[in-house]
Amino acid sequence: METNLYAQLAERVTEQIRQGAVQTGERLPSVRKMAQREAVSISTVMAAYSFLEQQGWIEARPKSGYFVKQKQTDALQKPSVICAKPKPRPATVSQLMMDVRRTKVADHGNFSRSVPALDLPIIQQIKRTYTRLSRTKSYVGVGYDSVEGLPELRQQIARRAVDAGVFISPESVITASGCQNAMALCLRVLTQPGDIVAVESPCYYGLLQIIEAFGLKAIEIPAHPESGMSIEALQLALAKWPIKVILSVPTFSNPLGCDMPMARREELMALLDRYDIPMIEDDIYGDLYFGERRTRAVKSLDADGRVLLCSSLSKTLDPQLRIGWIMPGRYFEEVAYSKFVNLHTHSALPQMVAAELLAQGLYDRHLRLARETYRQRYQRLADLVTAYFPAETRMSQPQGGIVAWLQFPEQVNTTELYHRAKAEGILFAPGELFSISGQYKNCLRLGYSQRWTPEREEAIQRLGQWVKEALHA
Numbered sequence: 001m002e003t004n005l006y007a008q009l010a011e012r013v014t015e016q017i018r019q020g021a022v023q024t025g026e027r028l029p030s031v032r033k034m035a036q037r038e039a040v041s042i043s044t045v046m047a048a049y050s051f052l053e054q055q056g057w058i059e060a061r062p063k064s065g066y067f068v069k070q071k072q073t074d075a076l077q078k079p080s081v082i083c084a085k086p087k088p089r090p091a092t093v094s095q096l097m098m099d100v101r102r103t104k105v106a107d108h109g110n111f112s113r114s115v116p117a118l119d120l121p122i123i124q125q126i127k128r129t130y131t132r133l134s135r136t137k138s139y140v141g142v143g144y145d146s147v148e149g150l151p152e153l154r155q156q157i158a159r160r161a162v163d164a165g166v167f168i169s170p171e172s173v174i175t176a177s178g179c180q181n182a183m184a185l186c187l188r189v190l191t192q193p194g195d196i197v198a199v200e201s202p203c204y205y206g207l208l209q210i211i212e213a214f215g216l217k218a219i220e221i222p223a224h225p226e227s228g229m230s231i232e233a234l235q236l237a238l239a240k241w242p243i244k245v246i247l248s249v250p251t252f253s254n255p256l257g258c259d260m261p262m263a264r265r266e267e268l269m270a271l272l273d274r275y276d277i278p279m280i281e282d283d284i285y286g287d288l289y290f291g292e293r294r295t296r297a298v299k300s301l302d303a304d305g306r307v308l309l310c311s312s313l314s315k316t317l318d319p320q321l322r323i324g325w326i327m328p329g330r331y332f333e334e335v336a337y338s339k340f341v342n343l344h345t346h347s348a349l350p351q352m353v354a355a356e357l358l359a360q361g362l363y364d365r366h367l368r369l370a371r372e373t374y375r376q377r378y379q380r381l382a383d384l385v386t387a388y389f390p391a392e393t394r395m396s397q398p399q400g401g402i403v404a405w406l407q408f409p410e411q412v413n414t415t416e417l418y419h420r421a422k423a424e425g426i427l428f429a430p431g432e433l434f435s436i437s438g439q440y441k442n443c444l445r446l447g448y449s450q451r452w453t454p455e456r457e458e459a460i461q462r463l464g465q466w467v468k469e470a471l472h473a
């Protein structure tokens with residue numbers, strides 16, 4: 001929740017409008033009544049109403065008061081499915097990616113990252129747990145950790161997997177150094193250089209990078225902004241090409257934030273069985289749902305152990321922990337060996353910290369707050385995009401997670417826009433990073449996890465202005 005009183009009030013009113021508690025055309029309480037109801041001053045209400053008016057949520061009618069206008073974000077269209085003809089291509093992810101990673105801008109201008117919020121209490125709790133455990137536990141002078149990982153952590157991971165519909169013993173879990181490492185270990189086991197891997201498109205660039213590093217070919221399967229990877233397109237690709245493995249983020253994909261419906265997951269599972277191939281399921285955003293509960297993982301449907309579920313605490317707690325894990329199903333031995341060869345074992349202390357946070361319930365408490373915070377921060381982003389970007393802008397409506405995808409008409413080149421914005425201290429992830437076939441040059445990804453401040457809002461306003469200029473150049 002933002003600190004400013006009037007901004008807090010404005011946020012509460014927009015939330016009521018969004019939830020339908022106050023309908024389009026309805027009159028808001030008078031300034032005086034609102035001040036009494038909310039126990040704030042008249043000037044705070046005036047400031048909040050004038051802010052909401054500016055944002056287009058309400059309108060002042062002379063002598064009648066303030067009325068709710070048409071819901072803003074209803075006007076934002078979802079991105080359309082862009083579809084290059086799927087065919088296997090060697091993955092080459094441009095140097096642009098490293099540029100995005102290396103460029104340093106002030107926090108208020110940085111929208112390029114998919115990282116958890118910095119202002120939630122869990123950060124302090126992680127620090128305190130580190131300090132306490134480093135004093136009380138033996139974590140040096142104890143030799144190597146076990147290859148599969150710290151038993152207490154594996155137990156907590158297995159316990160929490162039930163939320164995703166996965167019933168698994170702690171002995172079936174292997175820890176890894178983050179989700180990227182987990183995915184890489186699995187891909188190493190399942191492929192040889194030159195093999196074809198099916199990915200959804202747009203695809204998180206980190207996964208394309210692993211495919212590139214291992215000399216694999218990727219086939220991009222178009223993803224729908226609401227339901228994820230097209231099962232029909234996947235089926236056609238499977239019939240035509242010797243695909244070795246499917247790599248997908250079915251729950252709140254990066255960058256679309258979409259959630260594959262359960263029926264589609266069942267179809268996907270049926271395809272895996274029919275073609276007798278494995279799938280690596282990246283579930284890194286699974287705990288960050290905005291609805292009542294999460295959709296069960298594809299792994300929950302897996303009777304034969306062909307789904308390797310990978311995840312981490314990088315999006316829910318902190319990427320610094322480097323805590324990831326794999327539920328490798330029938331590939332347990334191969335993945336354990338791959339971890340031993342490539343990573344050996346990893347430090348015990350972060351694993352102890354993570355196990356403790358999960359065991360004490362701090363993680364679950366944090367998640368409740370994080371989900372609501374991210375949902376509100378996404379809504380704010382949608383309001384700002386509606387207010388400041390050209391009307392032709394399309395934007396994904398994530399069901400969870402911390403990133404949103406924007407699509408503009410073809411003439412807007414987001415790589416050019418990236419360089420312009422970077423020179424002005426504003427950073428986003430340009431769309432071309434998310435494809436190996438030159439798609440999405442008119443798209444970009446914005447991270448919305450961080451707290452909205454006037455500076456951050458102004459950065460979005462400026463970005464919108466530059467998109468308008470690019471559109472009319």
Ligand SMILES: Cc1ncc(COP(=O)(O)O)c(C=O)c1O
Binds near residue numbers: 178180249253312
């Ligand atoms: C879909 C997806 N998978 C994996 C990763 C990498 O996660 P980690 O930091 O745990 O290696 C990210 C990070 O952005 C991601 O978005």
